[in-house]
Structures are given as structure tokens and as C-alpha cells.
Amino acid sequence: MTRIMFVCLGNICRSPMAEFFMKELVKQRHIAEDFYIASAATSSDELGNPVYPPVQKLLNSRGISCRGKTAVQLKYADYDKYDMFIGMDSGNLRDMKRLFGGDPKNKVSLLLDYTDHPRNVADPWYTRNFHEAEADIECGCRALLEYLLSKK
Numbered sequence: 001m002t003r004i005m006f007v008c009l010g011n012i013c014r015s016p017m018a019e020f021f022m023k024e025l026v027k028q029r030h031i032a033e034d035f036y037i038a039s040a041a042t043s044s045d046e047l048g049n050p051v052y053p054p055v056q057k058l059l060n061s062r063g064i065s066c067r068g069k070t071a072v073q074l075k076y077a078d079y080d081k082y083d084m085f086i087g088m089d090s091g092n093l094r095d096m097k098r099l100f101g102g103d104p105k106n107k108v109s110l111l112l113d114y115t116d117h118p119r120n121v122a123d124p125w126y127t128r129n130f131h132e133a134e135a136d137i138e139c140g141c142r143a144l145l146e147y148l149l150s151k152k
Contacts, residue, residue, distance in 0.1 A: 002148060003036040003082040006111070007092050011041030011071035012052040013125050014088040014133055018111060020059055020066050021141045029145075038082075040074040042095035047071050054130045074099060079107070086111050086144065088137075089120035111140035114147050 004022065008015035019039035026032045041047070050056070051066045059066050078085075079100045085108045087093045096108050112118050121140065124133040 001034060001036055002084070004038070004084045004086060004144075005074070005078060005082040006037070006039040006086050006088075007042060007074055007096060008039075008088040008121075009041060009043050009092065009123065010046035010049075010125065011039055011073075012046045012049055013055050013130075014121055014123060014137060015039035015041070016051045016066055016069050017055050017059065017134065018086065018088070018137045018141055019069075020064050021138055022145065024062075024064050025141055025145050039069075040072050040078070042074055042092055042099070044073050047073055052125070054124070058130055058134050076100065079105075083107060084109070086140075089123065111144065112136060114143035115139055116143075 006015040006018040006022070016039050019037055022037050023032070026035045049071050051069050056066060074096065076099055085096055087096055087108065087110050089110070093108060093110055097103050100108070110118065111121060121133055121136045122129065124130040
């Protein structure tokens with residue numbers, strides 16, 4: 001089983017969007033049982049809060065439910081529990097490596113590193129462009145899944 005943790009600053013916009021897109025992709029391919037997929041925040045600012053309403057709306061419009069998801073914080077102990085930590089931007093990458101005391105097993109990467117156009121996923125909390133984040137995250141999740149399947 002491949003265990004993936006998507007990570008962003010608050011765990012209410014980008015990382016839950018990636019979590020639920022990826023869950024939908026593996027479900028569509030009938031390989032959901034081969035994956036454990038979750039998301040978490042690097043900060044404590046939004047802990048316990050639900051997925052941000054515009055993100056819920058985007059997911060719902062695609063028939064994807066995120067009901068019950070609330071923001072949780074990434075912990076040091078998570079490093080041994082997951083195979084991959086997929087950050088949304090370079091700040092997330094830096095925060096993860098600081099929390100984990102580095103990345104000795106090379107588990108930390110950025111979502112869009114798996115695409116032909118590596119870059120940060122802009123935070124729609126600040127940009128207000130939820131559709132751009134959605135497009136980047138969907139592209140990144142599809143590319144990540146293809147990468148993982150090519151390694152099997």
C-alpha cells in the first residue's frame with residue numbers, strides 16, 4: 001500500500017483538494033485499496049476547521065464529497081507512517097523538512113514536480129483564484145498517479 005500525505009499551510013484549501021481528487025482518481029481506476037491518502041497542515045491556524053466553502057463547492061460540483069474533513073496538523077511522527085509527503089509550495093517543503101529534521105528517506109516533494117511544469121500551487125486563500133488552484137492540483141494528482149503506477 002502506498003501512503004500519501006498532501007500538505008499545505010492550513011489544510012482547508014489546497015491539500016484537502018489534492019487529497020479528495022487523488023482519492024477519486026484511484027477510485028475511478030479501481031485501485032483505491034492500494035492507497036492510503038490523507039492531508040495535513042504545517043500551521044496550527046485552521047485546526048479543526050472544515051474545508052473552506054469555495055473548495056467544498058468546487059469538489060461538490062465534480063461529485064466529490066469532502067464531508068467530515070477538518071484541518072489537522074502534520075506531526076514529526078507522521079514521517080514514519082507515510083511513503084510520500086506532497087507539498088503545495090516551497091514554503092510547505094521548507095516547513096516539512098524543518099519539522100522532520102530533514103528528509104533522510106527522500107519522501108518530501110512538491111505536487112507539481114511530477115508535471116512538465118514544476119512550480120508552486122498558488123494558495124487560493126490569498127489569490128482568490130480557486131479554479132487555477134483546482135486545475136494545477138488536478139494536473140499534479142494525475143501526473144503523480146501516473147508516476148506511481150509507472151514504478152510498479
